[in-house]
Amino acid sequence: MDAFYASVELLRYPQLKGLPVVIGGGRRTVDDALRLAGSALIDGEPTERPLSKIPVADFPRLKDYTGRGVITTATYAARQFGVGSAMGLMKAAKLCPQAILLPVDFTEIRKYSRAVKDIILDIAPLMEDRGIDEVFIDFTEVPGGQREGGRVLARLMQKTIFEQTGLTCSVGVAPNKLIAKMASEFNKPNGIAIVFEDDLESKIWPLACRKINGIGPKADEKLKALGIETIGQLAEHDLQWLIDHFGQKTGAWMFDAAHGIDARPIVLESEPVSISRETSFERDLHAVRDKAELGAIFTRLCEQVASDLQRKGYVGKTIGIKLRYDDFKSVTRDHTLDHYTDDAHTLRQIAGQCLKRVPLTQRLRLLGVRVGSLAKAGNSDVYEPNKALAPELPALTAIDSVVFTDQLF
DNA sequence: TCTGGGGTCCTAGGACCC
DNA sequence: TCTGGGGTCCTAGGACCC
Numbered sequence: 001m002d003a004f005y006a007s008v009e010l011l012r013y014p015q016l017k018g019l020p021v022v023i024g025g026g027r028r029t030v031d032d033a034l035r036l037a038g039s040a041l042i043d044g045e046p047t048e049r050p051l052s053k054i055p056v057a058d059f060p061r062l063k064d065y066t067g068r069g070v071i072t073t074a075t076y077a078a079r080q081f082g083v084g085s086a087m088g089l090m091k092a093a094k095l096c097p098q099a100i101l102l103p104v105d106f107t108e109i110r111k112y113s114r115a116v117k118d119i120i121l122d123i124a125p126l127m128e129d130r131g132i133d134e135v136f137i138d139f140t141e142v143p144g145g146q147r148e149g150g151r152v153l154a155r156l157m158q159k160t161i162f163e164q165t166g167l168t169c170s171v172g173v174a175p176n177k178l179i180a181k182m183a184s185e186f187n188k189p190n191g192i193a194i195v196f197e198d199d200l201e202s203k204i205w206p207l208a209c210r211k212i213n214g215i216g217p218k219a220d221e222k223l224k225a226l227g228i229e230t231i232g233q234l235a236e237h238d239l240q241w242l243i244d245h246f247g248q249k250t251g252a253w254m255f256d257a258a259h260g261i262d263a264r265p266i267v268l269e270s271e272p273v274s275i276s277r278e279t280s281f282e283r284d285l286h287a288v289r290d291k292a293e294l295g296a297i298f299t300r301l302c303e304q305v306a307s308d309l310q311r312k313g314y315v316g317k318t319i320g321i322k323l324r325y326d327d328f329k330s331v332t333r334d335h336t337l338d339h340y341t342d343d344a345h346t347l348r349q350i351a352g353q354c355l356k357r358v359p360l361t362q363r364l365r366l367l368g369v370r371v372g373s374l375a376k377a378g379n380s381d382v383y384e385p386n387k388a389l390a391p392e393l394p395a396l397t398a399i400d401s402v403v404f405t406d407q408l409f
Numbered sequence: 410t411c412t413g414g415g416g417t418c419c420t421a422g423g424a425c426c427c
Numbered sequence: 428t429c430t431g432g433g434g435t436c437c438t439a440g441g442a443c444c445c
Contacts, residue, residue, distance in 0.1 A: 024413075070413050072445095085445085090410040104413090131416085131445040216443045249419075278414060318437085328412070332439060368414085 013102075015056055020078035020099040022062055025069035025089050030103040033060030056100075063097035065089055068280060072104050076189055115165050123157055128266045136177050138266040149173060149194045158190065178262035179204065181213050200260045205232030212257050219250075234258040271374070275314065276322075277304045278368025284326045287360035294367070298355070299348055301369040306344035309371060313378070315340035316371035319350040323358065324366035332370075333357050340375055347371065 037058045039048050069089045081096035092099070113132050120135060121127055124145070128136040139145035145153050150173035161169055168190035172183025175197050182204060186193035195203055209231055210220045226245065228234050234242075235258035243251035256262065279301065285294050309315065319341075320334030333354040341347070351369050 068412080072413080086412080088410060088412050091412085092410090094410065106414095134445065214443070218442060247420090273417065274415095276415065280413060320438090330440085334438065336437060366413090 013052055013054075015052065015054070016059070016075075016100060018077055019056065019075065020081060020083075020096055021075045021102060022071050022078050022083060022089075022092060022096075022099045023074065023102045023104055024072035025065060025067070025101060025103060029065060029067050030060060030069075030101055033064070033101070034103060036060075059100040059102075061097065062089065062093040062099040062101045065093065065101055067282070074099075112165055112167060116161055116167060116169070119160050119164060120157060123153070123160065126266055126268065128268065136180065136266050149196070151192055151194060154192045158192070176260070176262040177264055177266075178213065178257060179260055182207065182211055185211070197260070201232070204260060205230060205235060207231050209234055214253070214257070219246075222246075231258055271376075272312070272314065273374065274370055274372040275305060275308050275312070275316070275374065276368055276370035277301045277308070278322060278366060280324075280366045281364070284363040284365050286363050294364070297367060298351070298369070301367065302347040302351055303344045305369050305371055306342055306347055309342035310377075313376060314374045315342045315377045316374045317341065318372040319347055319354070320370045320372065321351050321354045321358075322366070322368035322370065323355075323364055326363040326365050328365070330366070331358055334370070334372070336373065340377075342377060 034051070037054050037060060038051060039046055040054075040058060041047070042049075067089070071083060071085055071087045071089065071092055073085055074083050074092075078096055078099050081099070083092040083095050083099065089101070109132060117127065117129065117135060120137065124137045124139045124142045126138040126141070130136060139150065139153055142153060147153070154171040154173060158169055158171065161167055170184050170188045170190060171192045172180040172186065172195070173193070174180040174183050174195040179195050179200075183193040183195040186195075186203075207230060208220075209215050209223050209228060210217075212231065215223070222245075223229075223234065228237070234254060237255075239252065239255045242255050245251065246254060279297060281297070287294060317338070317340045318334050318336045320332055322330060322332045324330040335350055335354055337346075337350065347369065
């Protein structure tokens with residue numbers, strides 16, 4: 001199988017091309033700053049100007065921002081300073097105070113994401129959606145897909161995407177998803193990299209273990225403690241040694257990854273497992289002293305989750321909460337109902353019971369509401385006692401029990 | 410200098426059933 | 428009466444990804 005991996009670099013304002021720009025942050029403050037920049041005094045008159053007309057000097061800067069928030073993405077000019085995704089804004093401000101700070105416009109991003117995926121689907125229909133800016137493609141059967149090892153097709157996609165959206169993307173081509181994803185990083189931005197099976201030693205083994213998709217900060221730290229820095233060093237250890245140190249599953253997976261082995265197919269469609277909403281507060285809140293504010297946020301989260309469920313056509317029966325204390329430690333509680341729901345009041349009630357099971361003496365920085373064990377709404381396979389059948393009847397849990405069904409009929 | 414929001418998957422213990 | 432595995436579900440926490 002040949003895999004194709006693309007990631008999109010999002011850039012909106014033409015006048016900012018080539019400049020260090022950081023996108024992210026706590027919404028409100030950045031939005032306000034941007035609005036202020038958009039409504040300048042020109043000749044003494046307040047004048048609205050489109051964002052594309054704002055002079056570079058008038059954009060909000062990282063150094064002027066105080067508040068919680070992280071970077072969603074950064075231009076390559078900003079990355080030169082060491083700032084990057086998921087970094088706290090306060091830290092980024094130290095590294096690159098002059099960077100321009102823009103708010104995230106998810107509506108806009110989703111629109112572009114959809115457009116890019118539609119273009120790709122037109123060219124290569126076997127596409128796996130990996131989130132807002134990533135896809136895997138199996139183009140084994142695409143006519144012309146094998147020309148120049150896939151380079152011709154990759155160029156066609158880049159060209160079409162750029163012409164129709166103005167976005168660039170980086171492409172990695174390899175025998176499987178694992179290697180294709182790594183390859184896509186080789187020539188960023190707007191690059192193409194092709195890695196063949198025989199390139200494993202020369203192109204993959206020199207890389208840091210952290211470059212393997214699935215090895216995060218914790219696993220990397222543990223590997224380093226064992227004296228393993230590169231993928232090549234990881235490949236020097238045998239299967240049993242890795243299983244002894246990382247467990248059956250992770251050890252075996254690491255062994256395969258180090259040898260460039262990955263048999264995962266392209267997944268064309270998948271159902272969601274859970275739907276959730278969460279929010280970090282602008283300041284830490286106390287369960288007692290800020291009860292009213294917290295209660296309002298809690299209710300709003302439940303309403304949002306309920307409306308997400310309804311809009312997407314799902315019902316769920318495991319309702320849970322998540323909260324994060326001021327020391328960043330988080331806890332979760334959940335409860336599974338005997339019926340499915342998408343009702344805001346039910347969510348609020350059950351989530352409220354979950355909240356009572358958690359210590360609330362410490363200040364909170366985040367609250368979240370989650371619904372899992374999802375099923376498609378209106379699916380006749382889903383037993384919903386309060387809708388489909390009379391609620392006083394016992395639940396039909398054992399179809400193979402004759403005695404039980406006799407009671408029902 | 411503290412660290413968003415939306416997800417998935419894995420582990421592990423206990424309950425419960427066969 | 429005691430001992431046992433195996434399977435599934437529920438709950439909590441944590442790693443990781445985009």
